[in-house]
Amino acid sequence: MGKVNNDFNQRLRGRRITQLLARDGDKCPICQTVLNRKIIDNKDPMYITFDHIVPLSLGGLDLIQNIRLAHQKCNRQRGNNAL
């Protein structure tokens, strides 16, 4: 993945986070603690990830309507279980 692509992904990520924080508030829906967008290390367990409400593996779509924010550690725990 080149630098241009990476910059684009970071911008897209930032835009989606802004949208989702406005829609859902700044609490992780799984652990109910605050999502901190200043954490930019994607190995940090508190890094913000996009959680597909209906997992892609179960036919969910990669659309904002099917996405919520969750900490990396919370998203991982949930695995592929549908809500």
Ligand SMILES: [Zn+2]
């Ligand atoms: Zn969480």
